[in-house]
Amino acid sequence: MLRLIRYLLIPFSIIYSIITWSRNKLYDLNLLKSKSFDLPIVVIGNLALGGTGKSPMVEHILHIVNPLIKVTVLSRGYGRKTKGFRYVHETDEAINVGDEPLQIKRKFKENTVVVCENRVHAIEKIKNKTDAVLLDDAYQHRKLKPTFSILLFDYYSLNKPIITLPTGNFRDTLLESKRADIIVVTKSPSEINEVTKKNIVNRLKKHSDAPIFFSEITYQTLLTSSKQETDIRFFLEYHAILLTGIANPAPLYEYLVEKVKSITTIKFPDHHVFSEKDLLKIEHLFDNLPSKKIIITTEKDIQRLPQDFVLKLPTYYIPIQQNILFNQSEEFNSLIKKAFLDQ
Structure with missing residues (x-):
């Protein structure tokens, strides 16, 4: 019954897709302006609703770059009951700063972690106190122009039709993959049939020239x-x-x-x-x-x-950990380091 109701909403998904496509096109044509900054601004995000492993990817990237550069993590702080700009402290409660930013701060005590729904405003406040900014879940935040974008897809979502809200779970169509500098297919099985892997890569390559990686979640x-x-x-x-x-x-x-x-x-x-x-x-x-x-x-x-x-x-x-599969971790690490150091 629920599936039937969702498919009855297909006309609304078409309208939603047209609206989001139009908005993105206005940004692509510079008719709507994006703010840029003179420091590395690396964005992690997805096209679907949550569940692609953004927080494990943030942690994975911090492990790579923390020895090299001072990085501030910026999140909206989804689920918090507060508003505006806030620094996250280890002693905070999740209700005030969000569960994922608090988790990151408690694991990476040396990193500054801030929350703010207005990402541009937040970067204005911290840009002179950090060498780089890593943003969690900001791929759709077009008011900000990142220097590098990492796009995540849940492995199992790519074996199904990509349908936007409210029928499906996608906030944008696959067309928006073109803005990614790296694509990571997360939550992949450690062993993937070569035909299945090739089909996923070919599907994504229709819309993006970005290098494609596969990663798995391992439990600690x-x-x-x-x-x-x-x-x-x-x-x-x-x-x-x-x-x-x-x-x-x-x-x-x-x-x-x-x-x-x-x-x-x-x-x-x-x-x-x-x-x-x-x-x-x-x-x-x-x-x-x-x-x-x-x-x-x-x-x-x-x-x-x-x-x-x-x-x-x-x-x-x-705890969980993100692992890059198929002997591609060195290539992935190299691209991440360049994203933060070669700006």
Whole structure:
């Protein structure tokens, strides 16, 4: 029924596509102006709604360039209840700065992280205090002219029709791939049929000359909120609650399902703010599990869970890491370094 309703909205998707195409064309023709800056401005983004792995890519890039240059991370701070420009501190709460910027600040303490919905205004404020700016989720922010753009696609989305909102999940059509300097197909299987890989590359090459990379997500060691490591194999006989507020928790479930005795899933929307009622529901489910039980969540979600909750119940989070596939990591790293250093 829901699928039928979405396809009934196809005329609205056509109208939406015409509007977004017209807006982009006005920027392409310089009839609408983009602001540029005299320092490297590197943008990470996607054409679809969330779930392509932008935050793991931000972290991957910081690992590459942090030894070389002073980089400030700029995000809109999606999900925060505040407005305007703010510096992110390790002691902040996600509700004030957003879960992903807080996660990045806590992992990369040496980097300045700021949030602001007006990216141009934010860069004006920080441009004399940094060597470069890395923007999370700003590919559609045409008021800003980046020096380098990294476009992400979820692997599985490229095996389906690309349909814009409200029928599909895409904010722009594949035509806008032409603005990318690098394209990364994220969340790819480590082994891809050559025919499938070639079909994806050919589909993207119709719209862009950018080099195309494939990356996979790898799950790291389980951590407590105090960052104490625990091997997942220790929990083979445990019953687990998988608690998520992310766009697509299915891959994490598939990773964990054979590593614990049973999994009870509790799914909330992406960037969900956990209410007292939510926490009581989770605690009730936990209490009704058999003995030997834990809660597993994501690194993004642990930023939003209250500290007293994660201390009260045995709660672990599982970091993820982005890996470039098919022996292309050196080429990818080289292009990223040039993006930040050769401006």
